[in-house]
Amino acid sequence: MSAVLDVVATLGRAVLGALARIGRLALFAGEALSCLVRPPFALRQFRQQFIEIAYFSLPVVALTALFTGMVLALQSYTGFARFNAESAIASVVVLSVTRELGPVLAGLMVAGRIGAAMAAEIGTMRVTDQIDALTTLSTDPMKHLVAPRLLAATLAMPLLVIVADIIGVMGGFLVAVFKLGFVAQAYLDATFDVLELMDVVSGLVKAAVFGFVVALMGTWCGYNSRGGAQGVGQATTTAVVASSILILALDYVVTAAFFSE
Amino acid sequence: MQDSPTPKIRLRGLRKAFGPKQVLDGVDLEVRARHSMVILGGSGSGKSVTIKCILGLIRPDAGVIEVDGADVTRLNRRDRAALMDRMGMLFQNGALFDSIPVWENVCFKLLAQRRISRAQARDHAAEALAQVGLAASVGDLSPAELSGGMQKRVALARAIAARPDIIFFDEPTTGLDPIMGAVIDGLIVDCVERLGATAVSITHDMASARRIGDDAAMIHGGRIVWTGSAEALGRTGNAMVDQFANGEREGPIRMELRK
16 A cells, blocks of 8 residues: 555656646746846847857758758658659648648757757856856846847747748759659649648748747756756756757647647 | 944844755844955855845845845845845856956946946946956957956956945955965955945955955854954954864864765
């Protein structure tokens, strides 16, 4: 009997701990969002973060999208050829890229690049007293460090995904036309015939949600890091893993919200 | 020097625990206006926690913190910001922001509050750097390019740049050679006198304590166990303080060593 109670108690402690962490994360997000509507605004920090996320993430996001589009066209061709359905390749590529692969892969790439950098930078600031120093210099760390990153990532991700969508579709086009022998105009017609506004919009909404999640987890893990270099390393790992899992989970939630009957 | 009847800072019954560890267990302390108070104590005795409570970086569990006679223990965001405008802090490791150059570090508070333009800030930073014996050209360097002593000087320049009337110094000479330590102490004394500020320092370094302090207090077991003149350190008649000041192994203070 006592063994059963021990198991229940352990489970209870774990659930309570998880709920407490979720509560603290929600309070953290709420305070950061409140900073976005309370002046003064950290415009300089926002501009720096926006450039860092939107501009400097372009190469990695573009390359990922290009090869994904290319592989998608090739795989679809080998699969669909069995059913004489090669003509569906253009539709498969454009819908997969705009609805799913563009936002998800861009989100995962940005989680690795930006989420990790945010956690490492803010975590180092925490363990070297720089965040306390901000407070003593009459500067709210939430306003100065967290809010600009959340806003910049939320706004920059849709722009990155627009680029990823275009390059991903272009990757599929290149393979279809130059390797598989499709007629260029016919491929493009098939692409634009099937594409609807909602396909692109749903991808951009996902991108904004993923950007927010990446920045939230990066700043939260960094802000709460403890114990020197090891603590910063742990915060960085947690930020990337947690934001990657959340991206995949929220991808389902947003997809269900847009496309469920 | 004219003593004000109301202490600049008064702590009454300050308590703070981290989990099961009671770090502050009823700290009572008064800091006279325009005087320099040095708080001594062993590692983990609660010196840093005490000044972090005064600065509002840590919320105490109980007790009262008064600044100029007003209770500042539970201030709202706006009043806390107003209080912080009057305070400066030199952190043990400098805590300079490594993503911006030295001149921006020095004028960070003034720029954040838009009290000066970025063009004016460069000149203001050069003046503040001159006060701590650094050339204006240092302003263009990154903090990572500076030696430990120079980082301490820049951190001191940042602490005084907004002309605070209360300045806190956390182990200002830790990690410096004795000559550089003496130089930093001299700069601290000069800056505090020039500003007419009240200073609160925490240190292990007895030579430093005597150089920068008018008054001294010793914290042990979460309480203030002695206060007196900094000049008297080492011959106070209090066995605990004299053991600490003279670095003696035997005495009432027992180090907890695991066997």
